[in-house]
């Protein structure tokens with residue numbers, strides 16, 4: 001998703017034209033580039049640099065998002081949460097509420113469910129769309145770090161394998177998506193450097209099944225300026241003020257948007273053979289990659305776009321359940337062929 005130079009140059013162009021500051025969170029979320037890594041030099045960080053210009057609100061003609069014949073998650077989606085490491089309940093609640101809001105019609109517009117409805121515009125060759133129904137089916141808690149406080153990418157799959165083997169989560173083919181959420185102190189390979197989250201599918205040799213999954217980490221203690229933008233901004237963006245997080249925790253509120261990013265891509269490209277741009281399936285540019293850093297109308301090139309503020313000055317663009325508010329990046333709409341969110345002004 002980060003190796004197609006021609007696509008990246010096309011994507012870079014609008015940013016250059018805007019003469020904007022470089023965007024901080026390279027590779028905020030991405031399909032697991034394990035395969036890509038085999039063909040790139042170890043320690044090669046150009047991916048993070050290039051992906052930094054990979055989002056903008058605009059022109060349809062430059063983006064060739066294509067369908068590659070694989071399935072999307074068209075059955076009602078059962079999310080299985082794996083809380084890895086010591087997670088205070090107060091930090092879990094906004095993340096859980098966000099996921100539960102994705103198919104909750106009650107909150108007023110612009111709502112999280114309306115945000116998901118752009119993801120549900122994607123369909124596969126059977127004519128089935130991504131499901132509007134997203135449920136949190138079960139949760140596993142692993143506060144004592146059974147695989148250690150520092151996970152490799154493959155160890156994330158082993159955490160899932162453990163949960164399935166222990167019977168704490170079921171094997172749910174066709175409907176299940178497994179989300180590994182690492183606590184503030186847990187480090188993950190490439191976290192903060194090349195990724196803030198990733199999604200992929202599990203290998204039968206490691207897990208016994210092919211199941212779509214994603215990892216997202218709490219970056220608050222590690223790299224909020226990289227992974228919790230715009231609630232923290234890197235020093236080179238001096239002059240751009242950090243926004244106040246709507247749920248009061250920079251790491252959690254930043255994680256909500258990365259989680260949304262990964263889930264949108266997981267649903268539309270669960271086996272990395274459905275919706276993505278670029279010719280290289282080992283480096284796909286997916287529907288949320290195209291809109292990284294865009295949260296409202298006019299967004300792009302280091303500007304979030306127009307978002308709202310609550311009475312305490314905290315920024316948000318979505319309403320959710322329990323009166324919660326969230327700030328979540330937009331995703332690419334196959335209908336308007338631009339980044340889109342329910343707080344769009346037109």
Ligand SMILES: *[C@@H]1O[C@H](CO)[C@@H](O)[C@H](O)[C@H]1NC(C)=O
Nearest residue numbers: 117120121122123129334335
């Ligand atoms: C399903 O996808 C098609 C094609 O993008 C879209 O026109 C339609 O509105 C979608 N249906 C729902 C229920 O979202």
